[in-house]
Amino acid sequence: MVAKNSRCLFTQYSFSYSIYLRFEQTSMVYIENLQDFVGQTVTLKGWQANMRTGKGLLFILLRDGSGFCQCVVNEEEVGEELFSALKASTLEASMEVTGLVKADERQIGGYELQVTGGTVVNESVDYPISNKEHGVEFLMDKRHLWLRSRKQWALMRVRNAVSFEIHRFFQENGFVQMDAPILTPNAAEGTTDLFDIDFFGRPAYLSQSGQLYGEAMAMAMGRIYTFGPTFRAEKSKTRRHLSEFWMIEPEMAFYDNEKNMELIEDFIRTVVLRVIDKCKFELTEILERNLDMLRMVEKPFPRIPYTEAVKILQGKQEVNGKTSISILEEELKATQTHISENQAEITDKESLIAAGGIKKGKLNWMKNRVAQLKAENKDLSEQAENIPQWIESARNFKDGADFGGSDETVLTKLFASPIMVYNWPTKIKAFYMKEVEGNADFVKGVDLLAPEGYGEIVGGSERETDINVLLKKIEDHGLPQEVFEWYLDLRRYGSVPHAGFGLGLERLITWISGTRHIRETIPFPRMYGRAEP
Ligand code: 4AD
Numbered sequence: 001m002v003a004k005n006s007r008c009l010f011t012q013y014s015f016s017y018s019i020y021l022r023f024e025q026t027s028m029v030y031i032e033n034l035q036d037f038v039g040q041t042v043t044l045k046g047w048q049a050n051m052r053t054g055k056g057l058l059f060i061l062l063r064d065g066s067g068f069c070q071c072v073v074n075e076e077e078v079g080e081e082l083f084s085a086l087k088a089s090t091l092e093a094s095m096e097v098t099g100l101v102k103a104d105e106r107q108i109g110g111y112e113l114q115v116t117g118g119t120v121v122n123e124s125v126d127y128p129i130s131n132k133e134h135g136v137e138f139l140m141d142k143r144h145l146w147l148r149s150r151k152q153w154a155l156m157r158v159r160n161a162v163s164f165e166i167h168r169f170f171q172e173n174g175f176v177q178m179d180a181p182i183l184t185p186n187a188a189e190g191t192t193d194l195f196d197i198d199f200f201g202r203p204a205y206l207s208q209s210g211q212l213y214g215e216a217m218a219m220a221m222g223r224i225y226t227f228g229p230t231f232r233a234e235k236s237k238t239r240r241h242l243s244e245f246w247m248i249e250p251e252m253a254f255y256d257n258e259k260n261m262e263l264i265e266d267f268i269r270t271v272v273l274r275v276i277d278k279c280k281f282e283l284t285e286i287l288e289r290n291l292d293m294l295r296m297v298e299k300p301f302p303r304i305p306y307t308e309a310v311k312i313l314q315g316k317q318e319v320n321g322k323t324s325i326s327i328l329e330e331e332l333k334a335t336q337t338h339i340s341e342n343q344a345e346i347t348d349k350e351s352l353i354a355a356g357g358i359k360k361g362k363l364n365w366m367k368n369r370v371a372q373l374k375a376e377n378k379d380l381s382e383q384a385e386n387i388p389q390w391i392e393s394a395r396n397f398k399d400g401a402d403f404g405g406s407d408e409t410v411l412t413k414l415f416a417s418p419i420m421v422y423n424w425p426t427k428i429k430a431f432y433m434k435e436v437e438g439n440a441d442f443v444k445g446v447d448l449l450a451p452e453g454y455g456e457i458v459g460g461s462e463r464e465t466d467i468n469v470l471l472k473k474i475e476d477h478g479l480p481q482e483v484f485e486w487y488l489d490l491r492r493y494g495s496v497p498h499a500g501f502g503l504g505l506e507r508l509i510t511w512i513s514g515t516r517h518i519r520e521t522i523p524f525p526r527m528y529g530r531a532e533p
Contacts, residue, residue: 031067034111071113092124154282180210186483206231214251225250239517244526251500257444257462260499289514296417319414408455422446431473433461454511460501467491
């Protein structure tokens with residue numbers, strides 16, 4: 001359909017394009033549609049992502065935002081002038097190339113363009129990001145350019161697919177999307193991490209969550225979801241925290257926490273499986289994600305009450321014959337073995353390199369391999385140092401406390417699929433969570449923890465409906481009652497049981513893509529210590 005359209009479009013505008021083409025009028029197509037054009041002559045427009053040269057030949061890796069395609073330029077075919085112009089082009093120079101599409105499974109994307117004509121649109125002199133390793137702070141400073149590189153491109157495509165599939169899931173299931181305000185007069189999730197602003201002389205805050213407004217809308221619409229930016233002023237520099245992140249918050253009238261958990265499970269499973277399907281190339285070829293691990297979402301998500309999760313974490317309760325402590329000890333041994341094996345290979349390759357006499361291609365490969373092994377060993381050593389600390393903190397975990405990042409990591413190690421921890425201590429959760437009947441020490445909250453060390457990606461609960469309990473909690477949390485009057489109205493007029501949850505978009509993308517740090521999953525991250533570019 002898209003391919004057809006692009007051909008029609010071309011017929012309309014071919015006149016203006018034709019000045020660039022040397023040999024014949026062709027249609028401009030996107031790389032992702034090349035399968036529809038095998039054996040035809042097309043024009044691709046994009047940027048040079050890499051170039052190799054041979055005798056009278058250029059192999060230009062072109063990227064156009066929709067994919068990558070190797071373009072083979074033969075001097076005899078295109079003539080000396082164009083050949084020289086293309087040969088002189090540098091990394092990220094923009095260009096248009098016309099040529100014959102050939103299927104070639106060995107090439108990235110599966111197609112190749114045999115160039116017959118083209119033009120350089122704009123040069124790119126001294127592009128600051130090269131194919132060598134750069135420090136992450138440098139890359140973050142150059143985020144506006146870094147977005148063009150292969151891994152970042154793949155991550156942004158995954159982000160796009162995740163957003164689309166989230167909307168699709170809710171739209172197909174009868175939810176109404178709503179936009180909650182970003183400027184708010186009150187806190188939703190505690191007062192310690194609010195960004196305050198001056199709203200025409202009165203205090204206001206950047207929204208931490210759209211939930212309270214979502215509750216109002218659910219009473220009007222039945223089932224709603226928000227999809228918007230939220231802000232937390234936590235001064236934490238972890239790989240899971242952003243100051244500005246996107247949250248998806250469904251809210252459902254007449255739902256209890258059981259139904260809430262069913263929805264979370266169905267939602268996460270559906271989105272993850274659809275994204276795997278849609279982004280197979282990005283996930284496997286570029287991000288090297290192990291899809292078998294992700295496909296574990298097909299299994300039921302274990303639901304574990306908080307008090308049981310604490311026992312599992314402390315190593316006092318087994319899961320499938322293992323305890324958290326035994327699994328960590330095994331992992332420590334395996335990590336140490338892995339480090340020694342890598343070190344042996346590094347020593348071996350370094351002595352071969354030092355001995356000399358290796359051909360250039362092989363030598364480069366060996367040097368890259370050594371660099372890769374060293375980087376891997378740096379991560380592994382960090383892990384080997386962390387594990388004994390994790391064991392200590394798991395053993396000594398205090399019943400009643402909130403799980404920290406490493407506690408979540410340890411807990412999820414015992415399970416292959418995501419887990420849901422529910423019925424949390426009242427003391428550590430937000431004011432709006434419903435108390436467990438007959439036990440005011442616990443509330444009907446639920447957190448979904450992703451496996452492989454990714455930790456909490458969803459937090460939700462059934463909401464308190466008893467206005468007197470709410471009034472007391474607002475007071476206990478030191479919140480000003482007057483700004484919550486509108487929220488209390490929801491309990492005064494036709495109050496019903498209801499529940500909902502919040503999914504951190506970037507946390508989900510980090511897990512799906514297998515990325516180490518959350519900062520790479522959002523185009524322009526805002527986090528403690530960084531607000532530029
Ligand atoms: O658990 P949280 O704080 O829950 C709420 O805000 C509720 N109002 C949600 C609801 O019931 N409607 O946050 C929900 C999710 C977390 O599970 C996490 O995925 C993400 O938001 N999140 C963050 N993501 C990135 N950086 C941060 N600083 C985050 N804080 C929370």
